[in-house]
Amino acid sequence: MSNNNLPVIAIDGPAGAGKSTIAKELAERLNIPYLDTGAMYRALTYWALQHQVEIDDPEGLRDLYKEIVMDVRFAQGKQEIYIDETDVTPYLRLKDVSELVSPLSAHPFIRELMVKKQREIAARNGIVLDGRDIGTVVLPDAPMKIFLTASLEERTRRRHLDFINLGISMDFEQLKEEIAARDLRDSTREIAPLEQAKDACLVDTTNLNIEEVVDLIIALLKQKNLLPEGNCL
Numbered sequence: 020m021s022n023n024n025l026p027v028i029a030i031d032g033p034a035g036a037g038k039s040t041i042a043k044e045l046a047e048r049l050n051i052p053y054l055d056t057g058a059m060y061r062a063l064t065y066w067a068l069q070h071q072v073e074i075d076d077p078e079g080l081r082d083l084y085k086e087i088v089m090d091v092r093f094a095q096g097k098q099e100i101y102i103d104e105t106d107v108t109p110y111l112r113l114k115d116v117s118e119l120v121s122p123l124s125a126h127p128f129i130r131e132l133m134v135k136k137q138r139e140i141a142a143r144n145g146i147v148l149d150g151r152d153i154g155t156v157v158l159p160d161a162p163m164k165i166f167l168t169a170s171l172e173e174r175t176r177r178r179h180l181d182f183i184n185l186g187i188s189m190d191f192e193q194l195k196e197e198i199a200a201r202d203l204r205d206s207t208r209e210i211a212p213l214e215q216a217k218d219a220c221l222v223d224t225t226n227l228n229i230e231e232v233v234d235l236i237i238a239l240l241k242q243k244n245l246l247p248e249g250n251c252l
C-alpha cells in the first residue's frame with residue numbers, strides 16, 4: 020500500500036563502511052534530514068575533554084552531563100550540535116575525541132540519554148539516522164533498516180583517504196589496527212553492541228560506489244512501497 024509519508028531509515032554498520040556519506044546523500048535525494056548519531060556521542064566526549072573529566076569516571080561524567088542542554092540543529096542540510104549554546108560541531112573529529120568516543124559511548128546511562136534524544140528527533144515525517152544501534156535499539160520499528168559493511172582493508176583505505184584530504188599523514192597499518200580495535204569494542208560491549216538487526220538489509224559496499232549504494236537503497240524503498248505516491252526518484 021502506498022502512502023504519503025516519507026520513511027524513517029536506519030543505517031548501522033562499522034566505522035568506515037560509508038554510513039555517513041550514504042546517509043547524507045540519501046537524505047539529500049529524499050529531501051529529508053539526516054541525523055548523525057555518532058556526532059552526538061562525539062559531542063559528549065569533546066565536552067568531557069574540555070572539562071577534564073575522565074572517560075572512565077562514570078560519576079564525574081554523570082555530574083558533568085546532569086545540567087547540560089544538547090541541541091541538535093539542521094541548518095541547510097548540515098547538522099550542528101550545540102551544548103549549552105556552544106557550537107561543538109568543529110571539534111567532533113579531533114583525534115582525542117575519536118580515540119575516546121567508543122569507551123564513552125559504552126556507559127549505559129549515556130546511551131540511555133542519547134537514545135531518548137534520538138527517538139525525540141526521529142519522531143517526524145522522514146529522516147535518515149546512522150549509528151551502531153539504530154535498527155536494534157533506537158528505532159526497532161523503523162520500516163527500512165540497512166546494515167552497511169565493507170572489508171576492513173577497504174574501510175581503512177577510505178578513512179586513510181579522508182586523512183590525506185585533510186592534509187594529515189597517517190600510517191595505513193596503524194589506522195587499520197585502530198579501526199579493527201574500535202569495531203571489536205563497539206561490537207562486544209554489553210549494552211547495545213554493534214550488530215545487524217534481524218530485519219535489516221545487509222549491503223556490502225566494498226565494491227560499490229556511493230551512487231550505486233544510494234540507488235540500491237532507493238530501489239529497496241520502492242520495492243517496499245515506502246516512498247510517497249507519485250515519487251519517481
Ligand code: DC
Nearest residue numbers: 056057058060120121124150151152
Ligand atoms: O560513527 P562515528 O565514528 O562518528 O561513531 C563514533 C562512536 O560512537 C563509535 O565508536 C561508536 C559510538 N556510537 C554508538 O555507540 N552508537 C551510535 N548510535 C553511534 C555511534
